[in-house]
Amino acid sequence: MPKYYLVRRTNFAGFHSVHKEGCPFLQNANRCIELGEFDSSCEAIWQARGIYTNSNACIFCVKESVATNAEHLFEWNMFSTS
Ligand SMILES: [Zn+2]
Numbered sequence: 001m002p003k004y005y006l007v008r009r010t011n012f013a014g015f016h017s018v019h020k021e022g023c024p025f026l027q028n029a030n031r032c033i034e035l036g037e038f039d040s041s042c043e044a045i046w047q048a049r050g051i052y053t054n055s056n057a058c059i060f061c062v063k064e065s066v067a068t069n070a071e072h073l074f075e076w077n078m079f080s081t082s
Contacts, residue, residue, distance in 0.1 A: 001037040004044035004062075006051060008033060015056040018048045023061035 003021040008031055011017050019026040038044040041062040048055035
């Protein structure tokens, strides 16, 4: 499973980026929080949002998770009481 990293500093858009290992935009590892290994980027982003609520997938390396369906699912899970 790939490892995922959360950047401590916010990007130009004001979000903390979640990167997959090997991403060319991943900064020096000591500026990032290692989230661990995940089956899917969705799980990695969930983990990241437990640290910074304004975490978002890197559009370069974790682009599959920014699909509108996935975003919708995040929102739905966030507010679901079941
Ligand atoms: Zn990236």
